[in-house]
Amino acid sequence: MRWGAFLRLACLAALCLFLAEPERFGFVFAPFTRDGQPAIYVQNALLTLALNHIAIVALATSIGSAVAIALAVLVTRPVGADFLPLSRTIANIGQTFPPVAVLALAVPMLGFGTAPTFVALLLYGLLPVFENTLAGLSNLPPDVDEAARASGMTEWQRLLEVDLPLAAPLIVAGVRVSLVIGIGTATIGSTVAASTLGEVIMAGLINDNLAFIVQGALAVALIAILSSEQLMRVERWMIHRRT
Amino acid sequence: MxxxxxxxxxxxxxxxxxxxxxxxxxxxxxxxxxxxxxxxxxxxxxxxxxxxxxxxxxxxxxxxxxxxxxxxxxxxxxxxxxxxxxxxxxxxxxxxxxxxxxxxxxxxxxxxxxxxxxxxxxxxxxxxLAPWPRLGALAVATGALGALLWSGLWDDLSVMREYANRADTFWREAGTHLAVALGSLAAAVLLAVPIGILCSRLNATRDVVLNTLTAVQTIPSIALFGLLIAPMAWLAATVPGAAAIGIAGIGAAPGIVALVLYGLLPLVANTMAGLDAVPPAANDAARGMGMSDVQRLVQVELPLAFPAILAATRIVLVQNIGLATVVALIGGGGLGTFVFQGAGQTAMDLVLLGAAPTVVLAAISAIALDAAVDMASGKGRR
Structure with missing residues (x-):
């Protein structure tokens, strides 16, 4: 475990250093270039692109998760029970929409840039959280619910103090999936001119410069792996705390 | 009232x-x-x-x-x-x-x-609905959609105009799309089932394999395609015969490899879970009948784990059909070609020409394989 923590810190440090001062790493990427191509992407600062990337994904994932949790709570209460079968079908079919298609179809309504990427992220981030919250809330041990009812808890108290805490690890797992998908979708967002790290990869693909592709891909992959790892630790901590 | x-x-x-x-x-x-x-x-x-x-x-x-x-x-x-x-x-x-x-x-x-x-x-x-009627309804709906498109009633719609201009390319790209999605699914199944069997026997490999595959899953598709371009180009240049069988740094090859890598996690994890869930009594009975280890695996354990493996196949197929659109970005073709071309020209109809068939394909596969999973796990039997 200690080795894992060390490795994580080292990766984080390397990532931060690279994003802040990419020129220092020119020697790493120079072997990938041909015919005097630049080794480091300089059209836009990598740090700005990375911060944009993280900001878009963080905002979309938090809004999407909040909406998804609220919807899942709604359809598992008696008020919204009519919508349960339909919402399951929508979540199931919704996941068959490729993120690229959602992205491209949002362009005519919102124009090029960050807005369509944000909407695609939001819609796409909803589904995993919704499904997991639904699974968490509908598979609660029956005796726990009965005990809560017997102890005189109101409907609200039961939801907030019993049901949601028990479903929390699954919900966090859903948020993690949604976050990972979001980081990937934001990367593809550069095809519709969103200002994210995907821009670096796209520049590499267009100019046939392998160095750009590799540095963009490494930066995005590290961000995705580090943030997913962090949420996995939260999940483990929640499960651990429960027992 | x-x-x-x-x-x-x-x-x-x-x-x-x-x-x-x-x-x-x-x-x-x-x-x-x-x-x-x-x-x-x-x-x-x-x-x-x-x-x-x-x-x-x-x-x-x-x-x-x-x-x-x-x-x-x-x-x-x-x-x-x-x-x-x-x-x-x-x-x-x-x-x-x-x-x-x-x-x-x-x-x-x-x-x-x-x-x-x-x-x-x-x-x-x-x-x-039970699985069979569901499959029937799916076939009827698909048939109706096909008949509608074939009848020419929609020929004056803008999407169909785009199609008419590109009929040849459309079918070629649709073929590429399916080949990429299905080919990488087949390769992933062939790799993942043995890995899953190995992991369920050897506890030491379990964590390493699952952690590695989970890490692969977190790498965004376009980044993974990009990262694979370099090693694939190197393979094509150095290994004799590699280029001849289609390995190349550009085109669909890095995309296919990436899709296989993405598909491994659900398949390996479900194969393991399926094998782990085989009741000990079933194994004891098989041993009592004098079955060898291999016989037990093939005749008892794998059939019992089959529904779990099939469920993973459904996840991977739907995921592959969606991800195959991104392969167009690295010059691998597929229906994504129209999506990216259309986005570049702000021609919505062209985006739809790529996106709509992808969604329909993914939805058909999802519904059909869901029914198959229900049948395999016995939910459909009365």
Whole structure:
């Protein structure tokens, strides 16, 4: 475990250093270039692109998760029970929409840039959280619910103090999936001119410069792996705390 | 008094908004902004009245709490009329012989279609059909869609205009798309099942394999494609014969490898879970009958783990069909080509030409394999 923590810190440090001062790493990427191509992407600062990337994904994932949790709570209460079968079908079919298609179809309504990427992220981030919250809330041990009812808890108290805490690890797992998908979708967002790290990869693909592709891909992959790892630790901590 | 159906209320609201919004958008050519045309102006009076009547009937059925069968019939009748109407509107608005103007479905059409399809899928979900009838319904729906496209009733719609201009490329790219999605699925299954068997026997490998595959999963698709370009180009240049079998730094090869890598996690994890869940009694009985380890694996354990493996296959296939659109970015072809071309030209119709078949393919695979999983796990048996 200690080795894992060390490795994580080292990766984080390397990532931060690279994003802040990419020129220092020119020697790493120079072997990938041909015919005097630049080794480091300089059209836009990598740090700005990375911060944009993280900001878009963080905002979309938090809004999407909040909406998804609220919807899942709604359809598992008696008020919204009519919508349960339909919402399951929508979540199931919704996941068959490729993120690229959602992205491209949002362009005519919102124009090029960050807005369509944000909407695609939001819609796409909803589904995993919704499904997991639904699974968490509908598979609660029956005796726990009965005990809560017997102890005189109101409907609200039961939801907030019993049901949601028990479903929390699954919900966090859903948020993690949604976050990972979001980081990937934001990367593809550069095809519709969103200002994210995907821009670096796209520049590499267009100019046939392998160095750009590799540095963009490494930066995005590290961000995705580090943030997913962090949420996995939260999940483990929640499960651990429960027992 | 019977209470109003809540889902029906939602569906009717969406449908009412759809009626208020423009039914089609008319454009002088494929790039200029469209002129919105409302439903009454887009269709002859009798057809608009017929469509309106069927929509009202569907709304009444949706609001009243009636059986799923009636709800399905009502929504399907309205969907069929809507499909005919949009084709007719396009034909009537296009001057005869003109190939430049574009008539695209407007926001109103999409909302009406959404409302009716929501109503239909709600009815199907409440009906709780067994797997075989579900497969039958899927076949009928696919057949109806195919017949509609083949009949030429939609030929004047803007998406079909784009198709007519690119019919050859379309089928080639659709073929590439399917080959990439199915080929990488097959390769992933062939790799993952042995790895899963190995991991379920050797506890030492379990964590390493699962952690590595989980890490792969977190790498965004375009980044992974990019990262694979370099090693694939190196392989093609250095290993004799590698280039001859299609390994290359550009084109579909890095995409296929990436899809295989993405597909491994669900397949390996489910193979392991399926094998772990084999009841000890089944294994004891097999040993008691004098089966060898290999016989036990092939005749007892794998058949029992099959539903879990099939469930993972469904996840990977749907995921592959979606991800295969991104392969177009690295020059690998597939339906994503149209999506990216269309996004680049702000030609929505072209985006739809790529996106709509992808969504339909993914939805068909999801529904068909869901039914297969239910059959395999015995849920469909009475």
């Amino acid at each position: 019977r209470r109003l159906d809540r889902v029906g209320l939602l569906v009717t609201t969406i449908g009412a908004a759809g009626l208020a919004l423009p039914f089609v958008a008319f454009r002088e050519n494929r790039i200029v902004p469209g002129v919105p045309i409302p439903l009454p102006a887009a269709l002859p009076a009798w057809e608009a009245a017929l469509l309106g009547g069927l929509l009202c009937a569907a709304a009444c059925i949706a609001l009243a709490s009636v059986s799923p069968g009636k709800r399905l019939a009502g929504s399907l009748a309205a969907v069929a009329m809507l499909a005919l109407a949009i084709g007719d509107a396009a034909r009537l608005l296009t001057p005869p012989g003109d190939t430049i103007v574009r008539v695209a479905p407007g926001a109103g059409f999409w909302l009406l279609a959404l409302a009716l399809l929501l109503m239909a899928s709600d009815a199907v979900a409440r009906w709780k």
